């Protein structure tokens with residue numbers, strides 16, 4: 001029996017950052033217990049630039065004035081710079097994100113050189129189960145996950161115990177991070193609070209967790225080759241939410257989507273593992289994972305236009321809205337017009353392209369991990385169909401996938417998960 005409920009566990013983090021740290025004695029015991037955990041040292045990645053990345057592959061690179069033609073290779077780095085309105089040079093969002101993907105991939109390649117890789121990482125090589133407190137920590141993560149994301153939780157049950165626990169620990173950290181700016185105490189969250197949350201993240205990766213749930217993540221990152229950068233980037237996404245309520249271009253929105261959701265894909269791949277039969281390059285698998293996060297977030301945004309507008313937020317590219325003759329006031333008025341339908345068709349088409357890009361990577365994942373990913377992909381993509389079925393009224397009608405459709409998606413996902421890289425025809429990004 002746990003004395004702390006799941007919602008308490010998640011929301012307590014907000015209190016922690018609104019006031020001074022208050023650890024319960026059991027959490028502090030856990031802290032002392034696990035602070036001795038070995039910490040995997042962050043490895044410096046080799047960065048190189050190649051013409052790939054989901055956004056590039058989809059032909060969605062920025063095309064607005066001020067964008068210099070991009071050719072990505074190390075000798076042409078400068079040509080990938082874009083200029084901001086004041087004329088200063090800066091990296092495009094796609095370039096920044098691609099750097100992170102390349103770093104994750106190069107970490108894997110380094111690992112391959114040392115003789116292990118995600119294709120043959122053996123879960124269970126660590127000391128899971130050796131501490132009752134850690135077991136308890138992971139089990140609380142599982143409870144949070146089951147409460148907030150039931151279908152996904154069931155999906156993780158197909159994974160090996162080590163992988164499922166690790167995914168729960170990552171899920172809980174993401175959920176707590178998101179709750180900082182989206183939860184009941186969001187109005188009390190300041191940039192300083194986010195700085196402190198990030199310091200706490202650094203401590204987790206140094207094997208110095210602060211509470212029980214952090215301890216589960218500290219253990220996870222000590223056993224799987226998970227890099228800290230996507231976690232830092234998610235905190236950055238929360239910072240964006242504190243300051244920003246408009247996105248002038250898709251490039252800006254893309255960065256936001258990467259920060260809050262693409263990062264989840266990058267965090268998950270090292271735990272989910274790549275099928276030993278896969279011939280895909282690590283870079284292509286990470287790119288697909290990134291694409292799934294972006295696709296999910298774009299879908300989430302399109303579903304929630306009305307809800308966000310009531311908070312005076314518009315997560316849609318302003319230049320594209322203008323091209324369709326739509327103003328902020330039109331969105332606040334919330335009337336479905338032909339202009340709106342045309343705009344939405346375009347946005348839905350783009351989200352679907354990201355889903356298609358992501359599909360290529362799911363088949364490359366370890367066989368036990370494919371089912372939950374297919375399930376989440378199929379379920380989330382159906383929200384786009386539901387927006388169409390609502391005649392693009394995402395102002396006052398919430399697009400949702402009905403129970404029957406949801407249930408039917410699960411065996412469909414299972415069938416797709418049976419396709420392995422050897423039986424599938426879509427091996428891509430060969431090394």
Ligand SMILES: CC(C)=CCC/C(C)=C/CC/C(C)=C/CC/C(C)=C/[C@@H]1[C@@H](COP(=O)(O)OP(=O)(O)O)[C@]1(C)CC/C=C(\C)CC/C=C(\C)CCC=C(C)C
Pocket residue numbers: 149152167170171174175178260261262264265266268269285286288289290292293296297300358359361362365372373376
């Ligand atoms: C199998 C699977 C889906 C694993 C991911 C598990 C995980 C660690 C999830 C964390 C999700 C989370 C709490 C993110 C915080 C930010 C946030 C809220 C993002 C939005 C998710 C939906 O949230 P919400 O629960 O509020 O949605 P509803 O309103 O209830 O509909 C996001 C839209 C983004 C979530 C992003 C992903 C799940 C990324 C998935 C990508 C992978 C798992 C990589 C798969 C690998 C390949 C090669 C394709």
